[in-house]
Amino acid sequence: MLFEVTKKLFARSDRVKAVDFHPTEPWLLTALYNGSVNIYNHDTGALVRSFEVAEVPVRCAKFIPRKHWFVAGSDDYQLRVFNYNTHEKVAAFEAHPDYIRCLTVHPTLPIVLTGSDDMTIKAWDWEKGWKNIQVYEGHTHYIMSLSFNPKDSNTFISACLDRTVKVWSLASPSPNTTLEAHDKGVNYVDFYPGSDKPYLTTCGDDKTVKVYDYLSKSCVQTMEGHTNNVSFAVWLDNLPVVVSGSEDGTIKIWNASTYRIENTLSYGLERAWCVALNKGANEVAVGFDEGVVVIKLGRDEPTFSMDPSGKLIYTKNHEVLSGNLSTVEHDVTRADGARIPFSTKDMGTTEVFPTAINHSANGRFVTVVGDGEYIIYTALAWRNKSFGSGISFAWAPDSNTYAVLESKVRLKVFKNFREKTGGAGTGATMKGSGSWAVDQLYTGPVLGAKGNGFVVFWDWETGEIVRRIDVEAKNVFWSGTGNLVAVAADDSYYVLKFDRDAYQARVDDGAELTDEGVEEAFEVVAEIPDGIKTAKWVGDCLIYTTTNNRLCYFVGSESYTISPFDRPLYLLGYLPAHNRVYVADKDMHLYAYTLSLSVVEYQTAVLRGDLEGAQEILPSIPKSEVNKVARFLEQRDLKELALEITTDPDHKFDLALSLDDLDTAVTIARTVPPTESAVKWKAIGDRALSVWRFDLAKEAFQSAGDLSSLFLLLLAQGDKGGVERLAQEAEGKGANNLSFVCRLVGGDVDGCVGLLGRTGRTPEGAVFARTYKPSLVPGVVKQWKTELKARPKIAGAIADPEENEDLFEEGWAEALAHEKEVAEGEGVGALVDVAAE
Numbered sequence: 054m055l056f057e058v059t060k061k062l063f064a065r066s067d068r069v070k071a072v073d074f075h076p077t078e079p080w081l082l083t084a085l086y087n088g089s090v091n092i093y094n095h096d097t098g099a100l101v102r103s104f105e106v107a108e109v110p111v112r113c114a115k116f117i118p119r120k121h122w123f124v125a126g127s128d129d130y131q132l133r134v135f136n137y138n139t140h141e142k143v144a145a146f147e148a149h150p151d152y153i154r155c156l157t158v159h160p161t162l163p164i165v166l167t168g169s170d171d172m173t174i175k176a177w178d179w180e181k182g183w184k185n186i187q188v189y190e191g192h193t194h195y196i197m198s199l200s201f202n203p204k205d206s207n208t209f210i211s212a213c214l215d216r217t218v219k220v221w222s223l224a225s226p227s228p229n230t231t232l233e234a235h236d237k238g239v240n241y242v243d244f245y246p247g248s249d250k251p252y253l254t255t256c257g258d259d260k261t262v263k264v265y266d267y268l269s270k271s272c273v274q275t276m277e278g279h280t281n282n283v284s285f286a287v288w289l290d291n292l293p294v295v296v297s298g299s300e301d302g303t304i305k306i307w308n309a310s311t312y313r314i315e316n317t318l319s320y321g322l323e324r325a326w327c328v329a330l331n332k333g334a335n336e337v338a339v340g341f342d343e344g345v346v347v348i349k350l351g352r353d354e355p356t357f358s359m360d361p362s363g364k365l366i367y368t369k370n371h372e373v374l375s376g377n378l379s380t381v382e383h384d385v386t387r388a389d390g391a392r393i394p395f396s397t398k399d400m401g402t403t404e405v406f407p408t409a410i411n412h413s414a415n416g417r418f419v420t421v422v423g424d425g426e427y428i429i430y431t432a433l434a435w436r437n438k439s440f441g442s443g444i445s446f447a448w449a450p451d452s453n454t455y456a457v458l459e460s461k462v463r464l465k466v467f468k469n470f471r472e473k474t475g476g477a478g479t480g481a482t483m484k485g486s487g488s489w490a491v492d493q494l495y496t497g498p499v500l501g502a503k504g505n506g507f508v509v510f511w512d513w514e515t516g517e518i519v520r521r522i523d524v525e526a527k528n529v530f531w532s533g534t535g536n537l538v539a540v541a542a543d544d545s546y547y548v549l550k551f552d553r554d555a556y557q558a559r560v561d562d563g564a565e566l567t568d569e570g571v572e573e574a575f576e577v578v579a580e581i582p583d584g585i586k587t588a589k590w591v592g593d594c595l596i597y598t599t600t601n602n603r604l605c606y607f608v609g610s611e612s613y614t615i616s617p618f619d620r621p622l623y624l625l626g627y628l629p630a631h632n633r634v635y636v637a638d639k640d641m642h643l644y645a646y647t648l649s650l651s652v653v654e655y656q657t658a659v660l661r662g663d664l665e666g667a668q669e670i671l672p673s674i675p676k677s678e679v680n681k682v683a684r685f686l687e688q689r690d691l692k693e694l695a696l697e698i699t700t701d702p703d704h705k706f707d708l709a710l711s712l713d714d715l716d717t718a719v720t721i722a723r724t725v726p727p728t729e730s731a732v733k734w735k736a737i738g739d740r741a742l743s744v745w746r747f748d749l750a751k752e753a754f755q756s757a758g759d760l761s762s763l764f765l766l767l768l769a770q771g772d773k774g775g776v777e778r779l780a781q782e783a784e785g786k787g788a789n790n791l792s793f794v795c796r797l798v799g800g801d802v803d804g805c806v807g808l809l810g811r812t813g814r815t816p817e818g819a820v821f822a823r824t825y826k827p828s829l830v831p832g833v834v835k836q837w838k839t840e841l842k843a844r845p846k847i848a849g850a851i852a853d854p855e856e857n858e859d860l861f862e863e864g865w866a867e868a869l870a871h872e873k874e875v876a877e878g879e880g881v882g883a884l885v886d887v888a889a890e
Contacts, residue, residue: 058316062095062347069340071113072329081338082123083345084114090125092137095347106133113156124165126153132167144183148175157199160206168196174211189221191228198241204248214238218255220267232270235259241285254295256283262297274312278305285328291335292351293370293406298325298339320346353639356407359626360416367641368407373400373435378628378635389616393643400435403428413452420446427457439470447494449513456500461490483511484518485568497531508540519556520570532590539595541585548578579610587624594653596634598624604646608653609660616646649678656685680704706733710740715749731757738762760791773799802826810836827868831855
């Protein structure tokens with residue numbers, strides 16, 4: 054079997070006797086021989102929590118996530134319960150008169166089962182104050198393992214050193230079934246997770262792993278390979294494998310169909326003691342003498358294929374299921390990203406564990422690849438049409454030709470299910486295919502393959518190299534039209550245009566084709582900094598999901614985001630009749646997102662420069678998508694066209710401003726509520742100034758309440774009456790500084806002094822009057838002293854020119870005479886200029 058094994062966590066610690074995954078948090082619980090319980094983040098490796106549970110070994114521990122607890126059993130006979138969020142000890146009591154070896158938590162009821170060296174199993178109900186509600190007797194040695202039946206949670210199973218495995222009912226103190234399982238003590242027992250087989254896996258001190266049919270009590274298989282006592286053996290949910298661990302220090306992965314060893318892992322941590330499975334993620338945690346390891350088996354990606362009509366085929370282990378997305382009820386009110394009900398039917402099974410599924414172009418055939426083999430089935434009846442050895446497979450566009458990669462250096466091409474021979478080299482159909490090591494084949498108008506640091510394309514008919522491109526590719530996606538291809542790398546992808554005519558012209562000219570092929574055959578259209586996870590072309594539009602969980606599409610030379618995801622989703626395809634993109638999670642639950650094909654066609658026409666064609670498509674665009682199209686046009690600097698079609702007032706306003714269409718902008722601003730219009734009027738005013746429309750600018754600043762800008766405009770125009778009116782308005786709005794400046798530039802000294810007096814600035818008013826209009830000083834001084842009547846000493850220190858004329862630096866009478874002379878000769882407004890001089 055071909056699947057990846059990835060080490061996710063490696064943490065050294067004291068001997069680990071129990072492990073458990075949290076179902077929703079990325080946490081791993083570990084129970085240690087030194088009496089501690091630790092919680093690790095298995096994604097980051099960080100130690101999240103640590104609990105000093107006992108002074109003796111803790112041999113078993115499990116999460117109770119619905120209560121935010123974990124429960125632990127130890128060698129001081131105590132069962133302890135802790136809240137893992139608050140560190141509070143919820144309960145502690147003596148559960149058995151001997152060591153507690155194992156425990157398990159009921160999936161729905163408030164029940165914990167414990168197994169002990171006292172040879173009994175006990176059930177505890179935490180909603181009844183941890184009352185012992187049942188004792189199960191029948192074993193004659195230490196109880197080593199307990200597990201509830203995933204298909205019937207009213208039954209559970211136990212493994213014991215008395216060499217037996219017993220099946221129990223919760224309500225009965227006596228066992229229903231007893232299996233004489235091993236020649237020596239049994240250390241672990243696990244139920245087969247599927248519904249099609251009544252199987253158990255057991256392991257023991259006789260160094261073997263066994264598979265039993267618990268209905269017939271017959272041994273199905275004995276698996277030998279470990280060299281010491283086997284501590285555990287478990288089935289995986291989503292992979293047809295059994296994982297076992299032993300005191301020989303190894304973890305072995307067995308094929309659940311052939312019962313042969315697929316892989317042996319050793320991490321140098323001495324003896325393996327315990328195991329836990331992260332349901333649905335194919336992650337296995339193993340506890341050793343010197344620490345804990347979490348490994349991930351295979352990929353999270355589901356194995357599926359969907360043809361253009363919406364017929365979907367996918368697998369769960371060896372089971373094959375199908376459904377038709379075109380029959381899904383198209384509910385336009387359903388929100389994007391909502392889960393969609395989807396009915397499926399069982400097609401049958403496949404003899405290999407599938408790692409890839411491919412529809413032929415016409416949808417008649419489906420190829421399953423896995424375990425180093427391929428099988429071609431008829432899509433409707435699921436009948437075996439052809440098979441053979443192969444690690445990768447690709448269909449040609451005619452659906453009668455296909456290529457099989459038997460090994461990294463052996464490639465075969467078949468036509469009408471018969472192998473093609475000859476071609477561009479003796480014994481090789483594709484030129485150079487035997488001299489390069491390639492890993493994967495790709496369906497397309499030319500046969501694609503990727504190797505270490507390159508992608509190569511061959512002509513299906515002649516076997517000649519079309520082009521070899523040096524790029525470290527992860528995947529290759531061809532458009533249905535055959536003229537565009539996306540080559541995905543780790544964190545970006547390249548869109549290339551395939552020019553078959555250029556290639557054919559070189560061939561017709563009799564040019565010698567090297568291992569590099571024809572350079573003119575491909576032209577780079579765009580490089581987009583997005584990591585592609587799954588992708589499909591719809592015409593000249595590439596729809597794809599990214600490695601950072603976004604749904605996007607590429608058209609022309611730009612990429613656009615449709616929606617972000619909160620978890621990894623995988624692209625199934627696009628149905629034009631629904632205007633929806635369909636995606637699925639790893640459990641093949643379906644979700645849909647709206648993408649109007651008419652929008653994509655419109656964008657494509659615009660990018661090609663076919664504006665007339667785009668105009669014909671425009672009426673077919675849904676109203677909900679018009680504003681999206683308008684923003685696309687704006688990005689392409691087609692603002693006039695965007696202004697014509699947009700229905701968003703804010704967008705229309707911004708476009709009108711950028712195009713200096715101020716009349717349209719004013720019309721929009723007048724329809725907006727006054728509380729929201731100030732910003733728009735201010736923008737209109739600024740733009741009107743730049744195009745010399747001063748009357749409009751004045752109206753805009755007035756409507757926006759932007760008195761400062763209005764003052765500058767009136768001042769520039771020399772509008773004295775406007776400045777005087779602005780002074781009154783500014784004072785009414787509390788803009789006293791602006792009001793003062795308006796009066797000052799207008800020569801209204803009386804108004805300036807009065808404003809200073811009215812705003813509590815009488816001292817400044819007195820000084821200002823002394824400088825610009827001395828005749829006002831006595832009145833201001835009297836007001837000043839009146840304001841200071843509570844502080845008579847300070848008031849008395851202020852000199853009044855009418856009473857203390859000698860205290861002023863020049864004769865007060867001369868100052869008054871000079872004021873009168875200037876006023877009569879040049880007008881009051883000149884006082885300011887005289888003072889300035």
